[in-house]
Amino acid sequence: MNKNIAEFASKLNYQDLPEPVISIIKYSFIDAIACALFGSTKLWSEMARDVVASEIQKGTCFFPSFPKGGLPPSSAAFLLGSYCHAFELDNLRFPGAGVHPGAVIMCPLVALAREYGLSGRKLIASAVVGVEALSRLGLATKHSLENRGFHAPGVIGPVGGAIACAAALGANSSQIMNASGIAASMSAGLLAFAKSDGGGMIKRLHLGRSAEASVRAATLAVRGFEGPDTAVDGQFGLLEAFCPEFNKVALTEELGSRWESLSICFKTFPAHITAHAPLMAALELLKTHKLLISDIAKITVYASKKVVSHHNIKQPHDIMQAQYSVPFCVAAGLVVDLSDPENFNSDLLQNPVLQAILQKIEVCEHVGRVEHSWHARVRIFMQDGQEVENDAAQFRGLPTMPMSDEDISRKFQLLTKGVTTPDRLLSDLMEMEKSEFLPPLV
Template identity: 40%
Template structure:
């Protein structure tokens, strides 16, 4: 149990209880393995952002952020030139991190992306406020504990109505992280949450319209920016409703068709939600990750190739069928969001290399196979990312496997070497010495007295 009294007043609104937890959390309260997960989240987020910087949608957001917020104290990984003010830095980095479907999340899924909306805003706030490495770790842990619980309490139902969940939960994570770095009081952080509820947004129209997929990348940038603004305004005395989470017309009431409000504070300070951190293996939607892992293992074990596959059937969650079943995507975002297309692409190319997903529409055999992949909702797979997969080959053979996990899940975490491999892979476009210095900084983060000075030293 932490030193906070967050759970001692069950009649308080959940936002007040969560705010008290954030304000009271200390480095010494956090188990070592949870601190290590916060470090890993930061390492992965920076690598995802550095890789995501190269895309045209990121370039447009950076141009806007630089024009409106240049001359600040926040240096961005992978970006040369002047630094940005904190809100614009959060906008840019949140977009970069989510720019190519590589950033971290929670398992079981809850509509949260901690790398984009917690780790990176916290890193930039630590630069602006000259915080220590320990301060940064505490902020990441505190914010993940808050955001993961909020996502869990929604039961992921906002997406059934067409809302993109990370755009709703993200502002709360960024507000918690930045509020902690800023040293806000529990009352001020509660107000920041009240404001964050009005900064959330993001529609899933891109998933059905067949175009406009760039906007999905922006949802995480806007969420990160919104949380930063919420914390900064709360620090100036701006007030928000205490009932923002569990009251009438609050988040759960307004966006969700089914909820479990008790999950907002369940086990707070005792059961660490950070243990549910999930780091992606492949540059596509998370619902394709376990099937891809299962398919690639099957191909290696049985010695067949993509051209040998006559058809493939997945028994999976109904949300995968309704939201991720488009077998004829027309752009990169649609391809990464499509389970059939991502599977087909992985049958012909190495999915661990993000460059594989940059070659959308380059191989007609991929497009053909995608149309022969059938998704069907299965009652035993109502929740989660797992699927029962049956692969039929042209020679008449058929194989059925349960694809339930992939490297990076809490039950199958990445080893230190695997995490470093992903980091190095994503940092290939970054100067080698710069990349090594960033990795070294995070590995010694508890001993860093001033994050801003250490970061400036890398870019001196």
């Protein structure tokens, strides 16, 4: 990774951060923990936990569903990252660049917190370091690696997470360079799940592996283990190996003056982010024009080229593929309230009303100018000949339409209603900068 990033990461302090950056990073910790608590209840999460628990480890990280003896940081990070991404609810960067801060930065930091006695302010500053580095790496890839079939969060996540974890451990700039160099060789993740007849559980694991690699690379680096300083932007480095297109300048562009942390987006629905704009647009049309779904003749979704190539899945084989499918998510959101993630369940795969609507949805590439890659336009054709259209460039959760304290709290409470947590967990996390330690999670 570029030496300027390592230097920035080794010197940034909590006192250097603007208040809006502090607030959104706290939101990201709260969101990540809530997503992990909810995700921990899923079958695939239980499978991962059982494998880890069978290794008979003990440690200082405690979390609902963990073994009673706790887990060491790397194992804890693996599970927390997997839990966080277990149901397509975790936060990410806007516009899309394969950056999922909650799962690959906040989760490994949570895994380290008790072992190393990290204060709330240290966690926040370290998270900012990771987000700033990871977001710029995502921009440098030009999101082109997914055109080759790589899943971006699994490829770039270890590098940003390792930088955050190394900073949290008090690493100097040389050690941070080594951490990123080690982490780059832990990059992995394929998009095969999107085009297969099953196996979607693996998508959840990509971010768990990123979080685990983040901890492992950072702890190796602070003990003197070395990684190549060219592992990201040099010959045979990450950018050259994974990306058909890339822009090295983006790695350090406006570093320290433009806060990428302010680009974090928070999800409303348990669905791929590219489904949010068309679903919200369709719901608004139904509400505004008092339309009945039984009277719909056709729905056309205009979206990005990548949505057409990667997310236009008409007959998903499992829940993961369903959440990755834009037409399925739009149809599902017209049948059930997807703001409650419990409603996105396997019954939807065979729901006759949903299936009838799904057959009426077509996804086409945008014609004309668009504002960003998540921008969508929805046109609904009714059986009586009426046509209505909605353009959705902005939606709640984007930095331009941010969630409030109340929105974040509501999502936290919704996701944790089925999990036992300390009574003051949410309020303590809202004021984590005042704490000498991360609030107990159990």
